[in-house]
Each structure stands twice: as structure tokens, then as C-alpha cells.
Amino acid sequence: MSRVFITGSTDGLGYAAARTLLDEGHEVLLHARSTERACAVAELASRSLGVVYGDLSSAAETREVAKQVNAAGRMDAIIHNAGVYRVPSRSATPEGHAKTFAVNVLAPYSLTAMIERPRRLVYLSSGMHRSGSASLRDVDWVERRWDQTQAYCDSKLLVTALAFAVARRWPDVLSNAVDPGWVPTKMGGASATDDLAMGHQTQTWLAVSDDPAATVTGKYWYHRKVQAPAPDVSDPSFQDQLVEKLAELTGVKFD
Secondary structure (H helix, E strand, C coil), X not given: CCEEEECCCCCHHHHHHHHHXXXXXXXXXXXXXXXXXXXXHHHHHCCCCEEEECCCCCHHHHHHHHHHHHHCCCCCEEEECCCCCCCCCCCCCCCXXXXXXXXXXXXXXXXXXHCCCCCEEEEECCHHHHHCCCCCCCCCCCCCCCCHHXXXXXXXXXXXXXXXXXXXXXXXXXXXXXXXXXXXXCCCCCCCCCCCHHHCHHHHXXXXXXXXXXXXXXXXEECCEEECCCHHHHCHHHHHHHHHHHHHHHCCCCC
16 A cells, blocks of 8 residues: 555546545555535545645745645655646736746746655656656746747647656656557547546556556656657756756756
């Protein structure tokens, strides 16, 4: 039995992952953006370790999420599932960051650095990361004209590189990135063509399985198969530059 924390577990793939792990007998700590959102997981909450609250677009609330998780005790695995897709404007966060960048990159980075180190980490990526820009010059979209699709692609490239950076820097932790596919969740939309059931199974498998195939690190997965990510993801120099930039923007040091 494993203890697993899942961000963004009130709907979509996060909810499906939480339900699957609970049904398998694991202990799951849920996350909701607000107490109102937590109503969506009332049934799961009654079977879980509890629910932590915080809007991951806010650095202050992200810090509170980390504190709540640490108060619940060390997790065996963390699935960084929460994310946003089509944000029509830069939508500055309380700290002035672009919302897509804050939720998809800054939050998982900060939580990784602030939560007691688990044995396994899983980061949700996307096949769209291959269209992302590896330039860190205007990573927060201060100068560039806003492009919601490009912002999403960029964010997924960066969080995938983060997963690989963690794998290299923390050899005692299994850190992987997962492309869940284009699945018909609220985020993916009704026209999505991938298998919804397969959308969460790779991340739950990586989080808890003792299968030798699952106990690896520094890989990019799609439906339980390893794939090659964008070349920049595997570049140690780019990984280090990214971690340095994220530490600068968040004020949170990654040891």
C-alpha cells in the first residue's frame, strides 16, 4: 500500500487516478483549488487521507499546499496532475506571472522543492511539448504577444524537462513524465480521440507499481510505453538553466 498525493484531483484525469488508487487499496491525499471545488470529490474524500486546498496559480497558496501535504506525513508518490490549457489572455497571477506558466510549471517546481521528498514523482506532460520553445529569455510571457496554444506547449516542454532534471539530481527518486494522450476530459474536450481509460493508467502505474518496467527514472511515457521526448528535455545544460530560472522566479531553492 502506498501513500499518494495528486494535485488537481477534483475532476478529469486527477479524479480518475485518485479513484483508481483508492479502489486498489492505496492511501490518497486529494487536492482541490477551493472548498467549493472539493464538493466534487466528496465521495472520494470520505475514503481518502483528506483534502488539501490551494489555488496553484498563487505562489502563496502553493506554499500552503506544500505545508498541508507535509503535515499529512511523507508521501510515497506525488502525481503533479493539475494544469490549465486554453487561457485566452496572460491572466496575471497575484505575483504577476502568466497563469499557464504559473500553474503548469512554477507550481510543480515549487511543490517538488517544498514537499518532503517522496520515493516517486510523476509529472503530467503532453505530446504538444514537442512544439514548445526551449528559450528561457521570456519564459513568463512579459514581452511576447500572448499565444495561448504556444504558452501551453512551452509549459509542457518545461515541466517535462523539470521531471528529467529531478531524475538526474535526485537519483534516489523515480521521476518520470507522462503524456496522457488527447482524452475527452473537460480540458481535452468532447472531440478528443484518445482512450479516456488509458489517460490516467500510466501515471498510477508509475506511482505505485513494483513492476520492473515501472521502477525506472528519467523517462517520458505514453500509454505505458517509453517514447523519446523533445531533444531539449534530455539536455543537462538546459535542465540546469531551467531550474536556475525557476528558482529565481519563485524564490524557492531546489536542493
